[in-house]
Amino acid sequence: MAEYKDYINSLSEIEKSALLETFNIGASHAATALYQMTGIETSVSVPSIEIVPIKDVGEEFKDEVKVAVYVELGKEFDGHIFFITDFQDALKICGLMLGTNECSELDELGKSSIMEMGNILASAFATAISNFLGITIDQTPPQMVIDFLPAIIDLALIDVAKYSEHTILLKTDIKLGEALFKEHLLVFPRPDGMKAILKKLKEVLGC
Amino acid sequence: MGMEIRVGIGDYAVSKRKGVISTYGLGSCVGVTLYDPVTKVGGLLHALLPEANSYNGKGNPAKYVDTGLQLLIRDMIKQGALKSRIRAKLFGGSQMFMLSNENLQIGKRNVEAAKRELKKYKIPIVAEDTGGKGGRTIRLSLETGEVFMKKVLSGNVVEVRL
Numbered sequence: 520m521a522e523y524k525d526y527i528n529s530l531s532e533i534e535k536s537a538l539l540e541t542f543n544i545g546a547s548h549a550a551t552a553l554y555q556m557t558g559i560e561t562s563v564s565v566p567s568i569e570i571v572p573i574k575d576v577g578e579e580f581k582d583e584v585k586v587a588v589y590v591e592l593g594k595e596f597d598g599h600i601f602f603i604t605d606f607q608d609a610l611k612i613c614g615l616m617l618g619t620n621e622c623s624e625l626d627e628l629g630k631s632s633i634m635e636m637g638n639i640l641a642s643a644f645a646t647a648i649s650n651f652l653g654i655t656i657d658q659t660p661p662q663m664v665i666d667f668l669p670a671i672i673d674l675a676l677i678d679v680a681k682y683s684e685h686t687i688l689l690k691t692d693i694k695l696g697e698a699l700f701k702e703h704l705l706v707f708p709r710p711d712g713m714k715a716i717l718k719k720l721k722e723v724l725g726c
Numbered sequence: 727m728g729m730e731i732r733v734g735i736g737d738y739a740v741s742k743r744k745g746v747i748s749t750y751g752l753g754s755c756v757g758v759t760l761y762d763p764v765t766k767v768g769g770l771l772h773a774l775l776p777e778a779n780s781y782n783g784k785g786n787p788a789k790y791v792d793t794g795l796q797l798l799i800r801d802m803i804k805q806g807a808l809k810s811r812i813r814a815k816l817f818g819g820s821q822m823f824m825l826s827n828e829n830l831q832i833g834k835r836n837v838e839a840a841k842r843e844l845k846k847y848k849i850p851i852v853a854e855d856t857g858g859k860g861g862r863t864i865r866l867s868l869e870t871g872e873v874f875m876k877k878v879l880s881g882n883v884v885e886v887r888l
Contacts, residue, residue, distance in 0.1 A: 573774070573789070574734035577750040582863045584878050589823050606881055625881070662823045666878045669735065669751030670861020671822060673774070676735060677754055677832055680774045684736075684785050 524685040537720050542566045546691040548647035549640040564692040580668040587671045588637025588661050595654035597712030599675035602637035603703040634663045652719040675707035682710045733772050736789030740769040740801040748865040752818030754833035759815045761871035762807035768868045769798045776839035791839040815853040853888040
């Protein structure tokens with residue numbers, strides 16, 4: 520495969536916006552799913568697509584400690600999804616999910632509530648893309664960790680590094696309530712998964 | 727502590743100036759620090775993948791353990807380190823998540839590759855904190871060769887000196 524960066528740079532503007540729109544559909548569905556679950560007004564920012572040198576990803580995230588839920592995607596769209604939140608926000612989410620004010624710690628029940636939230640976001644994202652493009656996307660059960668952000672995502676970087684020096688980084692902010700807090704959904708498509716999606720997109724859009 | 731040189735993911739640095747060389751959040755990646763206590767030349771590699779050959783040796787050599795160590799040792803010697811005096815410390819290679827795909831369980835392979843390569847160069851490993859499930863942030867002191875390692879335990883950051 521030619522260097523991934525060149526490949527992405529060679530995309531036309533239409534292809535790029537189609538790609539962005541596809542991920543936007545995924546992100547909006549994720550927000551809707553969240554609203555249905557919590558009853559709290561949820562909004563989602565238009566995803567940003569960045570092509571970042573793998574070398575610089577550590578510098579971008581530093582050694583912040585985050586709570587993360589990880590879901591691996593497979594079949595016709597290969598990739599890795601992480602739902603990332605601050606520890607304090609995780610406690611608030613835990614409270615929302617369990618119907619209390621705020622959790623004081625992340626016990627087993629609290630952890631599974633965060634995991635469930637990450638799972639709903641990832642599923643909604645994957646299902647929306649799968650319906651839009653008419654492709655099958657598998658997903659693994661969610662897993663949760665609390666750790667340094669670069670350490671959490673390095674398995675995705677390792678996967679991409681086999682093919683490229685750059686990674687696509689898809690970021691969306693999900694806002695719950697009145698600027699209650701911002702959460703991130705990070706998506707790392709594998710290069711072949713990305714190519715497959717673009718091919719499908721071209722078929723769907725006829726471009 | 728003076729200057730801090732930060733090493734990116736799939737990168738390395740060598741220095742003999744005062745200060746530290748550090749890298750953020752090793753998960754399955756492996757971090758190797760090398761140090762010559764006499765000339766105080768130190769180096770750090772943050773590699774993602776074990777052997778360049780398994781991946782056709784494509785791209786940046788510092789992303790592989792074997793070719794990365796080769797560069798690291800070469801630059802250490804260039805800056806005045808004596809190979810027989812170099813001591814290594816080894817970090818990372820954890821498994822952050824249970825994965826369906828065996829190929830992604832690469833932490834263990836990264837550690838094995840680092841040990842094998844260091845043995846080839848006859849560089850002894852004097853400290854190690856590898857495997858397990860958590861991430862590690864490391865800083866190598868160029869004055870002493872000590873490594874300050876941070877880990878997250880139950881949501882709290884703890885630092886140990888190795």
